[in-house]
Amino acid sequence: MELLDLEKHGIDIKEQVPLSKYTFTKTGGPAQYLAFPKNETELMQLVAVAKQERVPLTVIGNASNLIIRDGGIAGLVLILTAMNQITVTAEQVTAQAGARIIDTAFTAAHAGLSGLEFAAGIPGSVGGAVFMNAGAYGGETCEAVKSVRVLTRTGEVKTYTNEEMAFSYRHSLVQETGDIVIAATFELTKAPKAPILANMHYLNALRRYKQPLEYPSCGSVFKRPTGHYVGPMIIQAGLQGRQIGGAQDSTKHAGFIVNKGGATATDYLNLIHLIQKVIKEKFAIDLQTEVRIIGQATD
Incomplete structure (x- = not known):
C-alpha cells in the first residue's frame, strides 16, 4: 500500500502544506505530506505505511515550542491534535x-x-x-x-x-x-x-503579565543554565529588543522571541545564533535551545 492509498480508508493526507499555518511562530516551510490521524488505529496505519514505503516520518504536537526551518519537512508529518480525549x-x-x-x-x-x-x-x-x-x-x-x-x-x-x-x-x-x-x-x-x-x-x-502573548512566539527559547537566568543575561548583553527581519527578542520578556510581522524561521534562527554568540562572549556560557528546531534549511 502506498501512502496516498490511505485516503481510500478515510485518512486525509494533504501534500505540500505550509506548516506556518500550524506553528505558534507562524513560520516554517511546507510538509511534503501532512496527516491528522483521528485515533490510534489511523496512527498505526500511517506509521506502518511510512515504514513500508521508507518515507521519513515526523511527529509534531501542538507546534508551540517548535521552529520548523523554511525548507520544510520531507516525508510524512503527523499532527496529533485530533487525538485529544x-x-x-x-x-x-x-x-x-x-x-x-x-x-x-x-x-x-x-x-x-x-x-x-x-x-x-x-x-x-x-x-x-x-x-x-x-x-x-x-x-x-x-x-x-x-x-x-x-x-x-x-x-x-x-x-x-x-x-x-x-x-x-x-x-x-x-x-x-x-x-x-x-x-x-x-x-x-x-x-x-x-x-x-x-x-x-x-x-x-x-x-x-510577564509574557508577550500578544505576538506569535515559540515560548521560552533557551534552557536555563545552572545558576543563571537567561532573560537577565540577554538584557545585560544589550540584546533585548534586537530584531532580525520580523523576529524580535521580546521587549516584555527577554527569554522570548516574537514574530513582529513577516518573520521567517531563518530570522528566528539568525537571532538565536546571535544571542548565543554574544552570551558566550560576555558570560562564557553556552546557551542551549529549549525550543525544538527541525526541518530543512532553504537552499
Missing part, C-alpha cells in the same frame, strides 16, 4: 497525546484533582509536554506522570512507567528512541476544587 478515573487522568495540557490540567481541577496546576498556561499538547518534560512555575510534567503509552517506529505499542521514561530537565526517553506518545496517565491527589482553580487562574494572570 481526556478521561478521569478515581485519582488518575489519562489524556491522548493531542489533547492540550491546559485542557488536561483544567479537567483535573474540575474533578478535584491537584498536581497539574503548573500546566495551566502551557500551550503545548500532552505528547509534547511528555516529550520535553515541559514545566512552568516550579512544576514539571514528570512530577505528575504515572505512565506513558507509546507507539514505536516499528509499530509496537509499549507502556513506560515514570521511571522508565528517564525524565530530566526538558528531556525524556522518547527523545532518544523516537517513540510516538499515544497517551499519558497522570497520578494526582484529591483536593478541594476552588483552591486548585484559584491557583491556576493566578498563574495564568501572572503569565499574561
Whole structure:
C-alpha cells in the first residue's frame, strides 16, 4: 500500500502544506505530506505505511515550542491534535497525546484533582509536554506522570512507567528512541476544587503579565543554565529588543522571541545564533535551545 492509498480508508493526507499555518511562530516551510490521524488505529496505519514505503516520518504536537526551518519537512508529518480525549478515573487522568495540557490540567481541577496546576498556561499538547518534560512555575510534567503509552517506529505499542521514561530537565526517553506518545496517565491527589482553580487562574494572570502573548512566539527559547537566568543575561548583553527581519527578542520578556510581522524561521534562527554568540562572549556560557528546531534549511 502506498501512502496516498490511505485516503481510500478515510485518512486525509494533504501534500505540500505550509506548516506556518500550524506553528505558534507562524513560520516554517511546507510538509511534503501532512496527516491528522483521528485515533490510534489511523496512527498505526500511517506509521506502518511510512515504514513500508521508507518515507521519513515526523511527529509534531501542538507546534508551540517548535521552529520548523523554511525548507520544510520531507516525508510524512503527523499532527496529533485530533487525538485529544481526556478521561478521569478515581485519582488518575489519562489524556491522548493531542489533547492540550491546559485542557488536561483544567479537567483535573474540575474533578478535584491537584498536581497539574503548573500546566495551566502551557500551550503545548500532552505528547509534547511528555516529550520535553515541559514545566512552568516550579512544576514539571514528570512530577505528575504515572505512565506513558507509546507507539514505536516499528509499530509496537509499549507502556513506560515514570521511571522508565528517564525524565530530566526538558528531556525524556522518547527523545532518544523516537517513540510516538499515544497517551499519558497522570497520578494526582484529591483536593478541594476552588483552591486548585484559584491557583491556576493566578498563574495564568501572572503569565499574561510577564509574557508577550500578544505576538506569535515559540515560548521560552533557551534552557536555563545552572545558576543563571537567561532573560537577565540577554538584557545585560544589550540584546533585548534586537530584531532580525520580523523576529524580535521580546521587549516584555527577554527569554522570548516574537514574530513582529513577516518573520521567517531563518530570522528566528539568525537571532538565536546571535544571542548565543554574544552570551558566550560576555558570560562564557553556552546557551542551549529549549525550543525544538527541525526541518530543512532553504537552499
